[in-house]
Each structure stands twice: as C-alpha cells, then as structure tokens.
Amino acid sequence: MRSPSPDLTTRARIRDAALALFGANGYSATSVRAIAERAGVSAALVMHHFGSKEALRAECDAHIVDEVIGRKEQLATDSDLSSTMRRWLADVDLYRASLDYLARMITDGTDAGARLFDDLVDRTASMIDAEVAAGRMRSSSDPRMTAVIVAAHGLVPLLLESQLGRALGEPGLTPALVARMTLPTLELYTHGLYQTTDVLDAATAALAGRPDTTRGPRSDKGAGDPNQDPDPPPARASDN
Amino acid sequence: MRSPSPDLTTRARIRDAALALFGANGYSATSVRAIAERAGVSAALVMHHFGSKEALRAECDAHIVDEVIGRKEQLATDSDLSSTMRRWLADVDLYRASLDYLARMITDGTDAGARLFDDLVDRTASMIDAEVAAGRMRSSSDPRMTAVIVAAHGLVPLLLESQLGRALGEPGLTPALVARMTLPTLELYTHGLYQTTDVLDAATAALAGRPDTTRGPRSDKGAGDPNQDPDPPPARASDN
DNA sequence: GTCTATATAATGATAGAC
C-alpha cells in the first residue's frame, strides 16, 4: 500500500510521509519518529529539515493547497477544490493520502482549511449564479446559504470516505462506488427527493408566521431526512 | 462556556469533562491530566474510575450512543440519530459538546461510529421506501445509494459545524443559522438545483454506453457542483 | 473515593560527530 517512494528529494519524501500519516491517523496521533521511519531517515533529520513538527504540518498544508490550486500539475486543468476533488476521486487509490489529508484540513479547523472551504463556497456561489442567469439552474430563496449547502454536500465523499464505503459493502471508497454515486446525486439535484411541494410549503408558511393552512391529512413527521421540521408545527398553540 | 457542573457523581463529571475535551480537541490531543483538571479531580482518580484512557473513551462512546438512542431522555421522543441531531441542533449551544463528540465518532472511524452511521442509513432507507410507497417521494435508480447520500448530507451540519458558521459570517453554528438552513435544504430536496434534465440525461446516456446524443450547445463543464461528470465525455476518442 | 508521589515510556527537540 506504500508508495514505492519515487525519485524525490529527501525533504519531499519526509513531507509525503508526514502527509500520509497525518492524513491516516491525525496530527497529534502521529509522532515525528513514525514519520522518520516511514521516510527511511532518522528523527533528527526530520527536525533538521523542518525545524518543528508544527512547521512540518504547515508545509504539508501548503503542499496540498498547491496541489489543489494546481500550481504545478498539468497546466490546462481546472484549479479549484471541487474539480481537483473530482479528479482525485476518479483515482481514489492513487490519491487516498491527499484526500485523507484534505479531509482533516477541513475538519480540523486550521486556517488553511478554512480558506479552502471559503474559496469553495465562493466558487460554488459564482457557478450557481452563472447557471441561474443562463436558465439552467433554479434560483434559491437564500443563494448564499444554498451555495454553502451545495459546497458542503460536495465534500461528503471526502469527509465520510470510509463510512460510505462500508455502508455500501466495500472496504472503503472504491472507484466503482465513486462512479455509482454520480447518477443518484444528479437525480437528487435534478428532481429533488419530494414528489410534491407539501413539506416545503408547510415550512415556508411556518416561517412566514402562521402554522400553515394548506396542510391536508398530514402523515405525521416523516421521521427521516435530517434538516426537516423547522419547528415541529406547534401543535396549535399560539394562534388558537 | 463551561457547564456549571450540576449535581452529578464524580464519575459522571469526569466522563462529561472527557467528552467535552475529546469532542473539542480530539482523542490523542487530550491528556488525562487535562480531563482531570476540568473535572476538578486528580489524574489518578480518573484512572481509578476508568482504568485507562481508552476505556474512558469507550465509556464516552457508550454514553453518547445512549443519549442518541435515547435510553434515558424523555421517553416519548424519537430515538434515532437524525431526530436526536435535529433536537440537539435546535439548541446548538447547549449540546455543542455532544455534537462535537458525535462528529468525531463518525469521522474517526471507531466501531461505535460505524454502527451509528449504518443505523442512520438503514433508517433513512426505510423512511424513503415508506414515503415512496405513499407517493410522497420519488423513487431512485439506486435506492441504497440514495439513502446513503441523503443520510450523509444530513450529517453535514455536524461535520462542518465551524466551517458553515464562518462561511456565513458567524463565529460558529448558531441557532439562527440552523434555522436558516431549513428552507434552502427543503428547496433542494423538493425542486433540485437543475432547471432541466440535460445534465442528468447526459450522464445517464454516458453511463449507458454511448457518449450521449441529446446534447445541445453544451455550455462546457459548469465547473461547479461536485460529483458531476461521470467521465468527462471522452472528447471522442474510443468510438472514432 | 480521593489524594500525593512515583515508575516507566514516549514525545518533541537539541548537540555535536561525520
């Protein structure tokens, strides 16, 4: 499973070793010694090159950001988080270390992770704006929030890599699973999930003020899909 | 920000302190000493009660699972992850520690986290099945995958708590933001994002075999929304 | 049950030889 360590400088080999271990086990669960061992050098050499464990992490952050923004990579390619993610996910096994590290950056609350996320949201917002202007996407009642939600949803394969894999009977996120996600995702983004506008109408009415009048033989709370029920219709309390 | 430590047994106070610190900083970044200090006891007492740091973690896991499944809580309430999440998110500030810990359980790849996720997926699948049968939701081309995706999307506020907050100009995930997410989420689940079925049709055709015929003046890859482009139409390579 | 004191191991980091 280890990369056959190509022809890199020692410094780069150490950085890659750190990146892989930080990504797999987290920053504080990874010791400088473990990184050194994986890179095939002494622990002292790691310190010699980077000064401190924290500085090594910073260099990993910077390296991943460079990879995502594509400062090196083949020049023609798109150069944002979502397109890089798509490219990496298409060859999950090859890029697992980078994907894992990226996921930790975004969840661990580092500055670099925050910048990546904000950039992703901004680009998503612009993209949606353009598509709406072109008549290809619907406009939302809250474009900024919608952009945030869509951006966040796109990160799900990254954040839940192993869970998605296991829940679908595979050891991890395999290329086959990534491909299999495409259609259902597009279905969701094309038709939604609900057959009718009942739930949306009820929520709109509830937020507008009154408990909603258009409700028929309400089947009770569907019990499912998270982020529902803004505040479970106050069982007629305020206006009665 | 600390809970004024109510009238709990020492053992429970230690467990709550551990839960808060594990959730906020992660397991390996949290020392037994720090837990002891927060609980107002000696480090030795922590070991006396739980035997080891790892055992303490196990007890935290078990406690959160109990809270989620609702073994104690008010009896009438629903008792699964998604309804508990909804309840906790409605009072984010009060339940932040539990929410943070839950997020780590699910991403850290522990057994307990895996069980919670699988349970969430199963319940989501059942819910969707029932709604589809009742004519309130659309059926998917891949129900299992759709259930996994919907379940995963529901976890987003948990996993990206701080990112969502910051990207929307607030210090964290506030109750106001949680409420603000409802409508755009329902819009997405009701109408989708795309105005037309073009992208979905193209993907369906591409996956079916040929590079798709129904395509008009394709505006090029929209560059946005992750999980798109199953394999970017092979720029006529294989069939030519 | 709760503490102080301590054992033992691992950690990040430094010194200095080659």
Add this chain to the structure above:
DNA sequence: GTCTATCATTATATAGAC
C-alpha cells in the same frame, strides 16, 4: 545532509497513604 546520543518534558499508568 545525515547520523547517534541525549535532554527536558509530558504522557499513561501504578503504589500506597489517608
């Protein structure tokens, strides 16, 4: 640039007094 040897600190965990 790279190593071995070592330091100072912190970690988990134990012993034993109260």
